[in-house]
Structure formats: structure tokens, C-alpha cells
Amino acid sequence: MAEIRYRPEIDGLRAFAVIPVVLFHMGWSYIPGGFIGVDVFFVISGFLITSIIIKELGQGTFTFRNFWARRVRRILPAMICVTLVTLGVTYAFVFGPDQRVIGKQALASLLSVANIYFWQNAGDYWGQAAEESPFLHAWSLSVEEQFYLFFPIAVWIIFRLRSRWLQGSILTAIVASLALFLWGLQTHPEATFYLLPTRVWELGAGCLLAVLLSTRRTTLPQSDQLGTFANAGLIMVLMSYAFIPQTSGGMAVAVLGTAFILACGHSGFANALLSHPSAVHIGKLSYSLYLWHWPILVLARPLGIHWPGASDKLLIVLLMYLMSLATYHLIEKQTRRRKGMVPAIAICLLIAIGSAVPLAWTPRVYDTSEFETPHSYSYYYDLRPTQTMTPEFQLVYQGVDLPPREAPSDAFANGGIIVGAGDASPRVVVLGDSHGTMWSSAIRSVVEPLGVKTAFISMGAQSPFFTLPVTDDRPSHVLNAEEKRRYDESRIHLMEQWHPALVILCCRWSSVSEAETEDLMGVLASHADSVLLMEQPPELLDIGNRSVSQYLAFQGYRPQPATRQYWPAGNVQNVENGRHLVRSLVAKYPNCKCIPVHDVYREHSTALVLDGKDLVYVDDDHLTTFGSRLALPQLQRSITEALRDTQTLPDRSELKVLSEAF
Structure with missing residues (x-):
């Protein structure tokens, strides 16, 4: 087994994975497949983790305790920091009823089951409910954390029984997972997107590559000729971002391209580009940047930053970078290699969980007594055979x-x-x-x-x-x-x-x-x-599937006699x-x-929400009985x-x- 040495091009590849994800989430139309950067991360993770496990198994130094302690030190400190800040901003600035949902999302993220939570509660990743979840991005981290829990056990068992079965076992898992993935895209798309079994083929691609490269007979020479494959791999990854937004096709191209880079990226143009100091710098920040980017985007609006504007986007990018830089130097580097940090991290984890619980289970409502009690006959005329009051x-x-x-x-x-x-x-x-x-x-x-x-x-x-x-x-x-x-x-x-x-x-x-x-x-x-x-x-802009009376009270609206009040149209x-x-x-x-x-309720770019003390809307698109009678x-x-x-x-x-x- 060859020694594992630092490869700067892998950090550069992380940069080429996280930047498209951030730009995609910011609505950059030039990279419709930017979300596939997550799949690149999966391949990298599988490759590096398997390389470490095989090396230590070969040397007889592998222990589950050490492996999982390293994962705890690597993942949790930065996650706990981002979670606590997000919860604090949520409590101070976010609409009260939304805080319960965010608290539950935080708990799911801290307990490594965010992917399961969002599968059950948010549904479609591209839907409105998912877009308003500041912990949505934690689904991919939960997939990796679940993989880190089960994969070392499987490798250890196979290695103990017969080590040469490892390649075939991983290949079998890849084929089975890919088949499940392709079937699930048509039958259970949400579960297929979020859950580990249909993501194993991506993680497994990196695992299989690590196993192949760990044997002397398949170790690839560091020749310039192999740089051609790395160059092709980088082109494939970039093409998956720019031209192949379809889920299965883009993922497959990106996974194969990432494997080419990991196997052959020791030389060539791809190596030079990925090893550039700027790329390596962003790559080192990639975990913190991934953690921070989505909460910042989601919580910007409650903070008054409407980031479709160019100046707001620049401000948000700068904030993402500074928060990532601080988290990397003050938290990641300080905890990653300190073996005695696990008890302290566990205490911080309990504090974060304790901070999320009150938000998740304590309802926060606003005083709406100044408004006339709104009426709605929507339930009376609703013919659903089962009227479930969710x-x-x-x-x-x-x-x-x-x-x-x-x-x-x-x-x-x-x-x-x-x-x-x-x-x-x-x-x-x-x-x-x-x-x-x-x-x-x-x-x-x-x-x-x-x-x-x-x-x-x-x-x-x-x-x-x-x-x-x-x-x-x-x-x-x-x-x-x-x-x-x-x-x-x-x-x-x-x-x-x-x-x-x-x-x-x-x-x-x-x-x-x-x-x-x-x-x-x-x-x-x-x-x-x-x-x-x-x-x-x-x-109505921003209100979505929320109570208008509660939201107006949250925003400080108060009824004025014989006065009509308006809200931006959305x-x-x-x-x-x-x-x-x-x-x-x-x-x-x-x-x-x-x-x-339509024009009964519209005035320029706004919509009528209050007529004296009477509420016109129930939520963002449904009128009260008073509103309909206008x-x-x-x-x-x-x-x-x-x-x-x-x-x-x-x-x-x-x-x-x-x-x-x-």
C-alpha cells in the first residue's frame, strides 16, 4: 500500500465542486447543473475515506474509535457553529411559526438525518418548501455521515474474511445502487434524491478507485500521458455543470470525470489549474463555504437583503467568504487534529441540540387582536373526501x-x-x-x-x-x-x-x-x-403558505381606521x-x-391586505370572506x-x- 500524500489538486477539485453549487443556488443561469457539484464531493469523499481505511487496515492500525473520532472532529465543530448562528438569527429575525420548522431541521442536521427529514417533509428539492429551509443543504452531509457509519464496518468485515473480495463487493454495491437510482427516478424521485441507498454508486465510485489504486499492480504511473485523462475528466465535470442539467446524465458524467481526475490528476493542464493557489485556497474553505452559503441565502431576506440585486449579491458573496474564512481558521484548523477534542465537541453538540429544541416545540405567535377576526368559507365548500387539518x-x-x-x-x-x-x-x-x-x-x-x-x-x-x-x-x-x-x-x-x-x-x-x-x-x-x-x-410577496394576520403583526402592521394598507405583490x-x-x-x-x-386588489406593484381593521387575505393567494366580497x-x-x-x-x-x- 502506497503512502497517502497530500494532493493539492484534490483541494482544487473541491473548489470546482463548491463554487458551482453556490452559484447555482444564487440563481446563476449559466450553470443549470451546478447542483451536481455535490456529486463530485461524494466521489472525493468515497475515494479519500477508503484510501485511509485500506491503508490503516494494511498496517494493522485501524480502529473504529479513531476513525469515527476523526470524522467527528472534521465535521461537527463547523456544523455546530453554523447551526448556532443560524438558530440565533432565526430567533431574532424569522417569522415565529417558521421557527418551529427551522428548529426541527436543525435537530435533523445535528443528528445526521437531514436527508430523511427533508424526504419526509420538504418533498421536491426544487420546491418552495425546500427553498425556504436554511438547513436544506445538510441533506448531503447526512448522506455522507450515514455512509461513514456503515461503510467502515462493511470494509472491516470483508477485509477480515477475504480482502480480495473487496473490489467485487464494492462493484456489486455500485451496480445495485445505480439500478435502484435509475428505477427510483421514475417511481420515487424524492426518496431517490435524498436517501443513501441511491447515492452509494457515487460514493462507491470513489471507493472502488481507491481500492484499485491501493494495489501495486494497478498503481498508475505519474506520466504526462495520464494528464490527458485528467484534462478530459475536468472537461466532463465542467460540461455536467453547464450543459447537462438532467439529473441522471449530468451525475454520471460528473462522477466519471471526477474519477479520471482522482486517478490521473498528477500532471497536465487539469493538475496545473486545480493546483493553482487560488483554487487550493477555496478548496480548503469548501466545507465551511458549503455550510454557510445556504443559510446566508435563505436568511438574507428576513434581514432585508433581497439578493437578486447585483450589489446585494456582491455583499452576500463577501459575507459567505468571510464567514468561511473565519470558520476554517478559528474552528476547523483548531479542532481537526486535536485528539482530545471529542468530549468538548460532544458538549457543544448537546448545547446546539438544546438550543434547537425550544424552537422546534415551542409555538411563537403574535398578537393579532387589533384586527377584525377573519372569516373563510374555504373549508365549508371544500369537497375533499378526507379533510385533514394538518x-x-x-x-x-x-x-x-x-x-x-x-x-x-x-x-x-x-x-x-x-x-x-x-x-x-x-x-x-x-x-x-x-x-x-x-x-x-x-x-x-x-x-x-x-x-x-x-x-x-x-x-x-x-x-x-x-x-x-x-x-x-x-x-x-x-x-x-x-x-x-x-x-x-x-x-x-x-x-x-x-x-x-x-x-x-x-x-x-x-x-x-x-x-x-x-x-x-x-x-x-x-x-x-x-x-x-x-x-x-x-x-403576496414573501408570505407564501403563512398566516397573513400573523405575518402582518410580525412586520409591525397595525390597522388604521378607514385606511387601506398594501403589501408588495409577488x-x-x-x-x-x-x-x-x-x-x-x-x-x-x-x-x-x-x-x-384582479385589479380590485392591485395598486401598481402592491396588493391590498388591510381595509381598516379587516384582513383581505388569509395567506399569499387566498382571500378572506371579506376580501372575496370586495x-x-x-x-x-x-x-x-x-x-x-x-x-x-x-x-x-x-x-x-x-x-x-x-
Whole structure:
């Protein structure tokens, strides 16, 4: 077994791994595969750890105690520091209900199960919930830490039984993990992304290379010819960042390229570039830089730094570098090689855990008593067969008067909630997602005085659109496959049977593409006399799936009598795309018109959130009952015109009835 010597090009390779990750997370569009830098780290880790284990096993000096103590000294001190600072900033500046989630994330990170936590709670790595998690990046560290726990045991057992089985065992693990990875991408993408078994092939690639290079017969000479392979490897890694954003392809190219560099990077252009002092310097800081970059990006907004701006980005990069530099010199270098540090590190770990626990399990709420109690009928009109009051839902609707649903649980497949007397079929049908449930109360206040029988068929977290032909193999987020089939078939059948005079379609248009509307719109074009497409209100910046009353109190908003207060509009481009889609559908289908309500709530680049003491929004895109009723004039005008055009209104003057109702 050859001696393990320091190779500066490996530190340089770390720099070429961490910088793309940071730039990718900052939204740099030139490196759509920048996240693959994490996979480069996996290969490096597997290579170095296996090299150390095999060397010590060959010399008879390997002990689990020493191995894991080195890992503790290498990983935990900097992680504990970043965690404590992040928790402190969170407590001082972050919205109270979010602190509970961040506290739980911190605990998962400190206990090396962050990947499992985010798989279970954040879901899609690219989703909004994940983007707002300051410990999201710890998933990859947990993967490595779990690997460090199990891999040495496996190597020790194989080495004791028959050392020549090691290569074949690692190769078998790589093949099995890669097969599981490729299968999981199609069937369980979140689990495949986060969990160790589907990442073993990347770590194992470095392990196998270390085993091969540890034997004399496969030791590669340090010749200039091999530099060509290292150069090719570096090009492959860079290409994976710039041109191959697809998950599996980019990872495979990066893993193979990293292996070429590790095996052949002793010479050539790649060696010169990776061994450059600047690259080596950043590489030495790479662990601290990786730890700091994501919390800084996530927590910048609560601190008032909106980093899409060039000056803010420069400030953030400088802050990342300075924090990484300080952590490396003051913590990493001071603890890495001091064998007696483990007890002190354990105490610090307990302190960090103790700091996270109060945030994770102590609710922090704000006084909203100055606001009028908001009301919402969203739950009342929500036809989900199982209405689960999740903890997240409870936080959003905290303090909101939320009447329960009275309809039976199978109403979603049996005509919905029908208002109006008589045996005749409903003449008005309201279809929608959670925006349909949001508007239903206001719509009812218009149609009920007119004596027009109406069916409300909307479901929270469930798109109103469907794909033909309807099958029983398309489960959704809230419906199993059978329920989804029944829901879609029921609505199609009802349209054919009732042939309503008016269908009002309400949804969050900012999340809808034109292609997914085609089948429903085709059914409505054939079986409804008139269709009204309800615009969505503006969305609120930064608030997301949070309680508006709590968030406004957190931001210091106080109601002012007879005064309207506004909040910056968010997701503006997607909302405008949704408005354009509505106009496009109106132009495409002759029986379609739009109910223009967006501008009721918008003033320039802001949205109305407070009208005196009354809250207009529940969360970033759902209105309170008060908020929805601000659009009653638009609803009244559009609905009465549509019903008059289809000769559905009773003989008595609808305007007189409406004036009395309002």
C-alpha cells in the first residue's frame, strides 16, 4: 500500500465542486447543473475515506474509535457553529411559526438525518418548501455521515474474511445502487434524491478507485500521458455543470470525470489549474463555504437583503467568504487534529441540540387582536373526501373563523354542494380548486337571491382540470386513483346531464398551463351555455403558505381606521401569465368570458391586505370572506349578464333583488 500524500489538486477539485453549487443556488443561469457539484464531493469523499481505511487496515492500525473520532472532529465543530448562528438569527429575525420548522431541521442536521427529514417533509428539492429551509443543504452531509457509519464496518468485515473480495463487493454495491437510482427516478424521485441507498454508486465510485489504486499492480504511473485523462475528466465535470442539467446524465458524467481526475490528476493542464493557489485556497474553505452559503441565502431576506440585486449579491458573496474564512481558521484548523477534542465537541453538540429544541416545540405567535377576526368559507365548500387539518394548515388558519363542511364526504362524486330548491337541475355550476372554495361564498351571495339553483364543486389542493380519457391510475395529492376517477367522471357526467346555463371556473391560474385546460374546456364548450373564468387576485410577496394576520403583526402592521394598507405583490410574472391564459381561453372559446377581479386588489406593484381593521387575505393567494366580497360588484355584473344572456333569470327584476341583498 502506497503512502497517502497530500494532493493539492484534490483541494482544487473541491473548489470546482463548491463554487458551482453556490452559484447555482444564487440563481446563476449559466450553470443549470451546478447542483451536481455535490456529486463530485461524494466521489472525493468515497475515494479519500477508503484510501485511509485500506491503508490503516494494511498496517494493522485501524480502529473504529479513531476513525469515527476523526470524522467527528472534521465535521461537527463547523456544523455546530453554523447551526448556532443560524438558530440565533432565526430567533431574532424569522417569522415565529417558521421557527418551529427551522428548529426541527436543525435537530435533523445535528443528528445526521437531514436527508430523511427533508424526504419526509420538504418533498421536491426544487420546491418552495425546500427553498425556504436554511438547513436544506445538510441533506448531503447526512448522506455522507450515514455512509461513514456503515461503510467502515462493511470494509472491516470483508477485509477480515477475504480482502480480495473487496473490489467485487464494492462493484456489486455500485451496480445495485445505480439500478435502484435509475428505477427510483421514475417511481420515487424524492426518496431517490435524498436517501443513501441511491447515492452509494457515487460514493462507491470513489471507493472502488481507491481500492484499485491501493494495489501495486494497478498503481498508475505519474506520466504526462495520464494528464490527458485528467484534462478530459475536468472537461466532463465542467460540461455536467453547464450543459447537462438532467439529473441522471449530468451525475454520471460528473462522477466519471471526477474519477479520471482522482486517478490521473498528477500532471497536465487539469493538475496545473486545480493546483493553482487560488483554487487550493477555496478548496480548503469548501466545507465551511458549503455550510454557510445556504443559510446566508435563505436568511438574507428576513434581514432585508433581497439578493437578486447585483450589489446585494456582491455583499452576500463577501459575507459567505468571510464567514468561511473565519470558520476554517478559528474552528476547523483548531479542532481537526486535536485528539482530545471529542468530549468538548460532544458538549457543544448537546448545547446546539438544546438550543434547537425550544424552537422546534415551542409555538411563537403574535398578537393579532387589533384586527377584525377573519372569516373563510374555504373549508365549508371544500369537497375533499378526507379533510385533514394538518399542522401547517392550522398555522395558516390560526385565528380564522372557519365553518366546517356540512356536505357528506362523498359529495365530491355526487353533485357537490347544491343550493336552491326544486327538482330541476342546477343552472349554475362552480368548478375550482382552493380558489373555487374561496370564491364560493361570494358567488352564492349573488346567485341565491336570484333563485338560481347552483352546484358548488371545488376541492382544495386539487386542480379542476382533467385528462381524457379518464382512467383509474392517476392519483393526485389529495385523491387516490379511484377517488380521482370518480371525481372526474362525475363532473363530466353532470355537465352532460345538467347542461348548465352557466359554469364559473375559479382556480390559481398562475400555476396552470394552457395544455392542461383543453379537455375540461372542451367539455364545457359542448355542454355549458356560458362559461365565466374568474381571474385570480394578486399574490403576496414573501408570505407564501403563512398566516397573513400573523405575518402582518410580525412586520409591525397595525390597522388604521378607514385606511387601506398594501403589501408588495409577488410571483408577478406567473400571475400575469395566468391572466394572459384567461384572455387566451376567452378568445378561443366563444361561450367564455372573464370576471375581471384582479385589479380590485392591485395598486401598481402592491396588493391590498388591510381595509381598516379587516384582513383581505388569509395567506399569499387566498382571500378572506371579506376580501372575496370586495369583488361583489364585478361578480354581480358578470353573473347577471351571463344569466340574462342565457334567459335563465326569473321574471322579477334581478337588479331590485340584488340591491336589497347587498
